[in-house]
Amino acid sequence: MSAHDEDHRDGLSRRKVLECMTWAGTGVLWTVAGGIPTSLGIVGEAMAETTGMTFLQISDSHVGFDKPANPNALGTLEEAINKVKALKAKPAFMIHTGDITHLSKEKEFDDARHIISQAGLDTHYVPGEHDIIDAEPGALYKARYGQNAKGSGYYSFDQNGVHFIGLVNVADLKAGGLGSLGPDQLAWLADDLKAKSASTPIVVFAHIPLWTVYEKWGWGTDDGAQVLGLLKRFGSVTVLNGHIHQIVQKVEGNVTFHTARSTAFPQPAPGTAPSPGPMKVADDKLRSVLGIAEVNYKVGSSRLAIIDQPLQG
Amino acid sequence: MKVATLVRGAFAAALLLALALGLPTAALAANTEVKIDNFTFGPQKVTVKVGDTVTWTNEDDIPHLVVSIGHYRSQALDTGDKYSFTFTKAGTFQYFCGLHPQMQGTVVVEGAATQ
Numbered sequence: 001m002s003a004h005d006e007d008h009r010d011g012l013s014r015r016k017v018l019e020c021m022t023w024a025g026t027g028v029l030w031t032v033a034g035g036i037p038t039s040l041g042i043v044g045e046a047m048a049e050t051t052g053m054t055f056l057q058i059s060d061s062h063v064g065f066d067k068p069a070n071p072n073a074l075g076t077l078e079e080a081i082n083k084v085k086a087l088k089a090k091p092a093f094m095i096h097t098g099d100i101t102h103l104s105k106e107k108e109f110d111d112a113r114h115i116i117s118q119a120g121l122d123t124h125y126v127p128g129e130h131d132i133i134d135a136e137p138g139a140l141y142k143a144r145y146g147q148n149a150k151g152s153g154y155y156s157f158d159q160n161g162v163h164f165i166g167l168v169n170v171a172d173l174k175a176g177g178l179g180s181l182g183p184d185q186l187a188w189l190a191d192d193l194k195a196k197s198a199s200t201p202i203v204v205f206a207h208i209p210l211w212t213v214y215e216k217w218g219w220g221t222d223d224g225a226q227v228l229g230l231l232k233r234f235g236s237v238t239v240l241n242g243h244i245h246q247i248v249q250k251v252e253g254n255v256t257f258h259t260a261r262s263t264a265f266p267q268p269a270p271g272t273a274p275s276p277g278p279m280k281v282a283d284d285k286l287r288s289v290l291g292i293a294e295v296n297y298k299v300g301s302s303r304l305a306i307i308d309q310p311l312q313g
Numbered sequence: 314m315k316v317a318t319l320v321r322g323a324f325a326a327a328l329l330l331a332l333a334l335g336l337p338t339a340a341l342a343a344n345t346e347v348k349i350d351n352f353t354f355g356p357q358k359v360t361v362k363v364g365d366t367v368t369w370t371n372e373d374d375i376p377h378l379v380v381s382i383g384h385y386r387s388q389a390l391d392t393g394d395k396y397s398f399t400f401t402k403a404g405t406f407q408y409f410c411g412l413h414p415q416m417q418g419t420v421v422v423e424g425a426a427t428q
Contacts, residue, residue, distance in 0.1 A: 067374040067392065103376060103389055129412045133378060133389035175382075175409035175417055217352075218415040275352035278374045 059242030060262030064102035069265035069278035097242035098128030098207030179208030179221035214270035354418035363424025378411035
């Protein structure tokens, strides 16, 4: 059985995907207490009751994008970073799950760094497909973010007892396929996990969802099931992705899957438009679509409670 | 007006002469347009002759990249950008989008070229 088939069997039906999907805000704040990462709420929510380690996820800033869906993607990234700066409790660090830039241009990378650095947080990146379309694919990204990474930019690190793994599933894509990690990266991952005890909480982040959200639009990873296989023995696994510019989440056994929203523009829900291209909403609605939503995942609960909360209005 | 007519006439005469003499008629090579719209190549399959050029134009708000492994690879095409490739060999050339590999197309090149 191929990874695909397996994904299909275990994956959500389209209806289910739509059921547990909703808009959320510009960033998701995560906390780790007692080994289980818990989504606390979208940026902008007070953090008063938080204990343990918190970190932040932003995604799909698409710096350089200037089309009708959002003529100023750099501006909305800045608004998101301002939200981060305004947090009462400072997160330990931030992850960016790719598509930092729109066209992998030097200026786009520079502009993104200038804005994101204003958060004053250590930021760990993985590339999106938009970050590796320079003349020498991936050269600009790697020069900035890949110095300590392997291959196309994958790496791991430990913080407060949690093992974080950044994977790259946007390089060397094959005709007709989905996202792809490739055998070298999978071998590295198996080796990376070897010495870890099953009680170590694991957080995996990559650009394209590691599970199949919607195959027709390429929203999945061909060899994602092999990653999940390697993570099977761990008691707490959280998979964080971007790429689809909307929140989709599911809990399956010990694994929590979550995709973050973009800071740049929304994309349609699976199958609700002719293509997954940028979704234009009325100008005065953009920030309500990018607006914040509270995401709350209580330990022991299998569902995340989501309450829409527009950024403006 | 008169001059233009004259030029056109001269060109037509030259062309007829070239055809009659069996001279190479590279000037006749055609350009076939493929539009990239809504994450789809259209038409998905085009048939051209050896020496013809296919031009892809991206009409989406998202960049695309045209790749035929071992044959050609465009740069990332932003909205409105074009990429052209001239086919010098007969055959069937599958291609896909290097950013969205579910997008696929085919160029069939017909001709007497010896492989």
